[in-house]
Amino acid sequence: MRLVFALALTFALAACDDDESSFVRPEEDSSSSVCEDCDDASSSSVRSSSSAEPALSSAEGGEDLSSSSSVRSSSSVASSSSVRSSSSAPVEDLSSSSAKSSSSSAKSSSSSLESSSSEAYQHWFPLNGDLKDKYATFVDSRNGREYYYILMEANGKSLKVMAENLNIGEMVWGFKDQKDDSKIERYCYDDDTTKCDRYGALYQWAEMMQLPSECNTKSCADQIKPNHQGICPDGWRLLTYDDFKFIINSNGNTHGVEGTRSTFGFGGYNTTGFSLVGAGSNWDYNFTSLNSATYWHYPEESSQYTNEGSFYSSQGTNSTKNPRLETMKTHGFSVRCVMVE
Incomplete structure (x- = not known):
């Protein structure tokens, strides 16, 4: 199967006049870019990389579905763990009862393995204080975790979107698959639960979709629903590519994708208030790119590789x-959720 992927990639790359012969790591982020016109494209071209790291052209995406797993060095950046302090939050709770989740999930979250320390991480740090009237909070009743979410408005339409990455489930080691279908499982960067608290957890596609783990290696397109909830709380659904395009153009943002990234260490303007952080990834069972890149699956399978592949987006510090x-x-x-209204 890998050989078939490699041959398919060879033909795809030969047909792409703009592809470069090499790719940079997310943290290197060159000014040149493969597929400069991909802003609204649903391009199914898969890019290859000679680097063992997840390959991003200008930290904007590109990976090799045919590449094998390789050992990567993981960052050991320390983060303080979290007890959320409501008194220090810069916004009031504007959430309605519809934003509260009541946990009727088919999977149980089991132990959330939340960690705490004497120095609490303040979750409002990455947010845009100028948009404080647009933020609110809600509590995921499955594990008692509180999240900030924000109202996105543009052209007479609106979305309420989580301004933090989801963090729910029982931690499994980064070298293992999330394959216990009886509960929600999560990765924490460097197998450190304090990083789950600060950056949110990391999930394989089938886990995010709350589908059987076998859906990571076979097509489950017939099980993907409109407004697919996945592991989001009740009343919320998974973020789509169309949602992200709307977010980029919301709240008067004039900085493009840079307006979606936090000013708190992730090279953005955060004019949308979406507050992306450099959560990194578990790429081929190795943690990489903490504080330099973030990635998220969409609730759809790859058009070319429906068995093993999904669509995704990413951002780096200079994307x-x-x-x-x-x-x-x-x-x-990472996983973000949108309120169902």
Whole structure:
């Protein structure tokens, strides 16, 4: 199967006049870019990389579905763990009862393995204080975790979107698959639960979709629903590519994707208030790119590799594009949710 992927990639790359012969790591982020016109593209071209790291062209995406797993060095950046302090939050709770989740999930979250320390991480740090009237909070009743979410408005339409990455489930080691279908499982960067608290957890595609783990290696397109909830709380659904395009153009943002990234260490303007952080990934069962890149699966399978592949997007500290690319379902990425209204 890998050989078939490799041959398919060879033909795909030969047909792409703009592809470069090499790719940079997310943290290197060159000014040149493969597929500069990918802002609104649903391009299914898969890019190859000679690097063992997850390959991003200008930290904007691109990966090799045919590449084998390789050992990567993981960052040991320390983060303080979290007890959320409501008194220090810069916004009031504007959430309605519809934003509260009541946990009727088919999977149980089991132990959430939350960690705490004497120095609490304040979750409002990455947010845009100028948009405080647009933020609110809600509590996921499955594990008692509180999240900030934000109202996105543009052209007479609106979305309420989580301004933090989801963190729910029992931690499993990064070298293992999330394959226990009786509960929600999560990766924490460097197998450190304090990083789950600060950056959110990382999930394989089938886990995010709350589908059987076998859906990471076979097509389960017939089980993907409109407004697919996945592991989001009740009343919320998984973020789509169309949602992210709307977010980029919301709240008066004039900075493109840079307006979606936090000013708190992730090279953005955060004019949308979406507050992306450099959560990194579990790429081929190795943690990489903490504080330099973030990735998220979409609730759809790859158009070319429906068995093993999904669509995804990514951002690095210097990204200027909004790619929609393809990757392996088994990579562990962040999850954001949108309120169902």
